Amino acid sequence: MIELYQKLWPQRAATAQIRTQEELEKYMLIELNDELTHPRVRKSKQQKLELALIRISESDLSDSEKTSLAALYKKLASQ
DSSP: HHEEEEEEEOGGGGGGOOOOOHHHHHHHHHHHHTTTSSSGGGGHHHHHHHHHHHHHHHHSSSSHHHHHHHHHHHHHHHH
């Protein structure tokens, strides 16, 4: 799953540092919560999930990889 996420975000330097599933989920939650954006311009978790799902669907990943990554995003968004 880490490799899939790294393929999805190749330009993000922080993704190269992810080594465990726990780190991956933590980073994905930071992304979904838009924590790296100034509070006045943050998007909702639902908006960030939709953007991630669009990025996944438009990626070069295989259909099974897209399904797996999207499922993880949805699982984390529901927490």
